Amino acid sequence: MSTDDGPSEPEEEGLDVTDGDGSVRERLEEETDRAVERFDDGVVDLLSWVLDTETRARIYVYLRQHPDSTSDEVAEGTGLYPSTVREALAELHGEDRVSRRKRESDGAGNNPYEYTAIAPSELVSNIAGDVQSELNTVFNLDDHLGDGGGESTDGADEPVTITVEESEQ
Structure with missing residues (x-):
């Protein structure tokens, strides 16, 4: 004897919206994230050849995504050591691969450089x-x-x- 506890969830033909591992949407988002990471790694590999090192390539990609960033922001965003970032930014600027300008500030004190990749x-x-x-x-x-x-x-x-x-x- 079976009892009906109320309306059941509608099932879409041929598509299981949820399963034991989570929703289809979650799995698609995870796969998309993995594909983007692989794409980013491919871009970084190519730019590593162009810009001489992976460090400089990661900084370039970060600056393309986040223009007008300070060296501290680049270090935080890339996970690289601040001293490594400062040295690489100085080299990239010297090679005209990034531009820099002083960040405007109303207060007194140090106005750091903002960097933007060409x-x-x-x-x-x-x-x-x-x-x-x-x-x-x-x-x-x-x-x-x-x-x-x-x-x-x-x-x-x-x-x-x-x-x-x-x-x-």
């Missing part, structure tokens, strides 16, 4: 120039080494030109 398109343009210069050096290595005796039949005497154009979207 746009990725500018970063790529700068890198293209560096790669172009290095390729020119490699292709003209004989001239740089003073060994002009070999004949070049592949046009290596001509400079390498790399052009980066912005896409129109």
Whole structure:
């Protein structure tokens, strides 16, 4: 003999909204978080090559997400040591990969610098120039080494030109 204690929850055909491990929404959110983390790690890996170190890449990504941040804010947001962040920011600023300005404050005291990372398109343009210069050096290595005796039949005497154009979207 069965008793009906009241209305049961509606079941959607083919979709179990909850199960023993939690809701479908929670699992989707967890998977999305994992995918974003993997994507962020991939971006950091690529930027590590471009910016020389993972530390500098993490700082660049943080500043793209949080422009006008102080070194202390970057350290807190990235989990890096404050001294490491200050040193890397000084290098990135010296290479024109981040800009900085004094934070305006009404009170007396220290006004820290706020940092903002340059746009990725500018970063790529700068890198293209560096790669172009290095390729020119490699292709003209004989001239740089003073060994002009070999004949070049592949046009290596001509400079390498790399052009980066912005896409129109």
